[in-house]
Amino acid sequence: MTLTRRDVEGIAMLARLEISEAELPVYAISLSRIVGFFDQLSAAATEGVEPMAHPLENQVQALRDDQITESDQRDRYQGNAPLVAAGLYLVPKVIE
Amino acid sequence: MTAAEIGRGLRAGKFTSIEVTRHFLERIDHAGKQLNAFITVTPERAMADAKRADARIARGEGGPLTGVPLAHKDIFCTEGVLTSCGSRMLSNFVSPYDATVVERLAVAGMVMLGKTNMDEFAMGSSNETSWYGPVRNPWDGSKVPGGSSGGSAAAVAARLAPVATGTDTGGSIRQPGALTGLTGFKPTYGRVSRYGMVAFASSLDQAGVLAQSAEDAALVLGLMAGHDARDSTSVAVPVPDYAAGLGRSMKGLRIGVIREFFGEGLEEGTGRAVRTALEGFSAMGATIVELSLPNLPLSVPTYYVVAPAECSSNLSRFDGVRFGHRCKDPRDLLDMYKRSRGEGFGAEVKRRIMTGTYVLSAGYYDAYYLKAQKVRSLINEDFRRAFSEVDVLMGPTTPTPAFAIGAKVDDPITMYLNDIYTIGANLAGLPAVSVPCGLVDGLPVGLQIIGPHFAEERLLAAAHAWQLMTDWHRRLPPLFA
The missing domain is CATH 3.90.1300.10 (Amidase signature (AS) domain)
Structure with missing residues (x-):
């Protein structure tokens, strides 16, 4: 499996990553090698095998009563935000 | 101290x-x-x-x-x-x-x-x-x-x-x-x-x-x-x-030695130190049997599908909005996402995000992600079978002692293969410990002990028993002694 420069551009777009022109061919080479390495997996006979998503069996999602347990700490949490105003996170204009 | x-x-x-x-x-x-x-x-x-x-x-x-x-x-x-x-x-x-x-x-x-x-x-x-x-x-x-x-x-x-x-x-x-x-x-x-x-x-x-x-x-x-x-x-x-x-005494402890961990790629001195450690456990009264976990060699490709897939999802939270790095003067929202993430993440993290994005994308999900999850089941089953016969598994932690800074940075696959003996325990969610078992050319090497779920006590007892009979864990780097 060989990934082209164009493939990398597409993946980077899906992942919302800016990749420079100079980096594209470098990633194309290393990602091709990595994906090629995955071909080993095709040697395993997996017919009828259940996919495993989680290492612990019989674990059920814990539920709790629907009660308020946290206090409002918006201002504290927004202390780490790059740009806020009036308690809102600011981003570039989305709708003209 | x-x-x-x-x-x-x-x-x-x-x-x-x-x-x-x-x-x-x-x-x-x-x-x-x-x-x-x-x-x-x-x-x-x-x-x-x-x-x-x-x-x-x-x-x-x-x-x-x-x-x-x-x-x-x-x-x-x-x-x-x-x-x-x-x-x-x-x-x-x-x-x-x-x-x-x-x-x-x-x-x-x-x-x-x-x-x-x-x-x-x-x-x-x-x-x-x-x-x-x-x-x-x-x-x-x-x-x-x-x-x-x-x-x-x-x-x-x-x-x-x-x-x-x-x-x-x-x-x-x-x-x-x-x-x-x-x-x-x-x-x-x-x-x-x-x-x-x-x-x-x-x-x-x-x-x-x-x-x-x-x-x-x-x-x-x-x-x-x-x-x-x-x-x-x-x-x-x-x-x-x-x-x-x-x-706890080591008498009667059933130790399984993973055959797949002693194959090609294991540096000689590391292998020798681990085998000497196994003899030590045998001398303490443990029984040693060799076992095969046939799917374990697939743990590296399995992991490097599953982990990047999960990473690409987890790291999507870094968007330059609520916390973390934001690029200067974004043209629009998309530009802000792309440049904030492009600047904020280093090359290896970007590579893993892209690997994960790729294996989860339409057309490749079944061939890579689902396939890897199925192989993960097979590896898990190998461990389960092994632990029906033995109490713990042992082998080397790494294939070689520490390598030079810069030696493997240009080749992701060679770097990923360092994890060949450790990844299995993560895929199956098992507890595992590395204990010092020797020096090879002045560099430490480790014995790995893996146990079934929640066997922490057993692993710690084995590690402690080993440390009572050896002093590798007390050795200090000469420059810091």
Whole structure:
């Protein structure tokens, strides 16, 4: 499996990553090698095998009563935000 | 001195926590820069913690580690302190809360010295992907300390801290533990809360400890472990008194030796040291059988599909909006996302995000992601079958001792193959420990002991028994002796 420069551009777009022109061919080479390495997996006979998503069996999602347990700490949490105003996170204009 | 020994000395009044803390802060001051082991040192916090601990000890309160300093891997959120995860993305992130691990160890009276360097977002096996630069191995400054918990490993190996926390997604505690001569313990998946631990691959991540001895690992793990309602994968299994279980005899212990771990790629001296260790266990009365786990050689490709897939999803939260790095003067929202992430993440993290995005994308999901999850089942089944015959599995932790800084950075596959012996335990969620078992050309190598789910006590007892009959864990890097 060989990934082209164009493939990398597409993946980077899906992942919302800016990749420079100079980096594209470098990633194309290393990602091709990595994906090629995955071909080993095709040697395993997996017919009828259940996919495993989680290492612990019989674990059920814990539920709790629907009660308020946290206090409002918006201002504290927004202390780490790059740009806020009036308690809102600011981003570039989305709708003209 | 080990953490346990410092604790005993504090309670016997031989020295105070303030004195001990000052000693370690001075060592960090002298050698910390040279090793690049710390991202942040917190002297004021440490002295305040130490003062409180001394007061508790004076009142006859606290436990075996009250007043003992420790360092936290910079992946754990620490309230009011930079929590960078080794990334430019979080190089401005001051956590508004403590991780459960941090909170529990603080409640127990341990003294926080600072936050240790690490591979960016815990993605790496050499601590070379950190935005804060590579960490050096105290045994040889031209060599890597292993990763991703490389700063924690270097700090404890050079005795800049008596003990440190780490996290292990594919070997990130055991591998640096082996390469720096430490006891590196990764508990069962779900044993320790992941709350406040920056997520990499959520079905694999687990917190643990880098320690000088099995006893220290047992004491710290006992404080860290236990159910936490804030982590939905944290299990409600009672936490045994790990330290109390250390004295167990090795007589009759059934040890399985994994045949696949002794094949091509295993460096000769490392293999010899591990075989000598196995003879040692045999001399203590354990029985040794060779076992095959036929699907285990597929653990590296399986992991490098599953972990990047989970990472690409977890790291989508870094969008330049609520916290973390934001690019300058974004043209529009898309430009802001792309440039903030492009600038904030380093090359290896971007590579893994793109790998994960690719294997999860339409048309490739079945061929890669679903296939890897099925092979994960097969590997899990191999372990289950093995543990129906034996109590623990043993083998090397790494194929070679520490390698040179820069030697493998250009070849991701060669780098990924460092994790060949450690990844299996993560895929199956098993507890595992690396203990020092020799020196090869002056560099430490580790024996890995893997157990079934929640067999932490058994692993710690085996590690302790080994450390009673050997002194590899007491050896110090010559430059820091």
